[in-house]
Amino acid sequence: MSFQAKSTAVMLAALTIAYGWYGLQVIRLADGVPADQVEYQPLVLIVVVPLVVIATIGHIIISALNPSEADSHDERDREIARRGSVVGGWIVSVAALGTLFAAMAELDHFWIAHLVLAGLVLAELADGTWRLVLYRRGV
Amino acid sequence: MTKPTKVTNSICQMRLDHNGMTQAELAKEVGVTRQTVNAIEQGKYSPSLEVAFQIARVLGRDLTEVFQYPAET
Numbered sequence: 001m002s003f004q005a006k007s008t009a010v011m012l013a014a015l016t017i018a019y020g021w022y023g024l025q026v027i028r029l030a031d032g033v034p035a036d037q038v039e040y041q042p043l044v045l046i047v048v049v050p051l052v053v054i055a056t057i058g059h060i061i062i063s064a065l066n067p068s069e070a071d072s073h074d075e076r077d078r079e080i081a082r083r084g085s086v087v088g089g090w091i092v093s094v095a096a097l098g099t100l101f102a103a104m105a106e107l108d109h110f111w112i113a114h115l116v117l118a119g120l121v122l123a124e125l126a127d128g129t130w131r132l133v134l135y136r137r138g139v
Numbered sequence: 140m141t142k143p144t145k146v147t148n149s150i151c152q153m154r155l156d157h158n159g160m161t162q163a164e165l166a167k168e169v170g171v172t173r174q175t176v177n178a179i180e181q182g183k184y185s186p187s188l189e190v191a192f193q194i195a196r197v198l199g200r201d202l203t204e205v206f207q208y209p210a211e212t
Contacts, residue, residue, distance in 0.1 A: 002174035074171040138183025
């Protein structure tokens with residue numbers, strides 16, 4: 001597994017853990033509370049901390065395990081990254097349209113913010129997952 | 140699983156014929172990662188023309204000796 005493939009796996013794990021935790025916290029806060037009264041804003045900022053910590057520790061570990069390959073990349077990594085970004089771009093576009101309709105339907109800010117956030121997170125997850133598939137299957 | 144490319148190559152045998160060159164040594168000479176050389180050998184990645192020429196040059200062969208493409212049937 002190349003360094004970039006391992007890096008992608010680390011970012012997928014960090015995203016899944018951090019935003020899985022975020023989702024559980026928001027569900028807990030929203031339990032029995034109207035959407036416009038859910039205090040989700042601090043969580044949006046706080047979730048960045050575990051995301052960065054997990055990603056940093058993960059990258060330190062994969063770099064330490066094979067220092068000579070740390071941060072190495074080449075044309076295959078760039079091609080795989082490009083194809084992954086295309087998939088992520090589609091999801092961001094769909095989320096943007098969903099957000100547009102949510103705004104036109106005058107949904108609460110809570111839902112609009114979470115449509116945007118879900119779009120961004122799902123795009124990153126799809127991007128990373130597709131990259132790992134391509135690393136394994138070939139391009 | 141079908142391979143993503145029809146291009147085949149003889150890099151593995153040619154490496155061994157080239158003083159037992161390893162994937163890592165070839166990768167370093169060409170400027171790609173060892174995993175990319177491995178993917179090329181397994182037919183999981185078609186390199187750019189530039190990398191293909193560099194591989195052929197390092198192995199001391201012509202491009203068409205190293206890489207093959209099946210004729211239309």
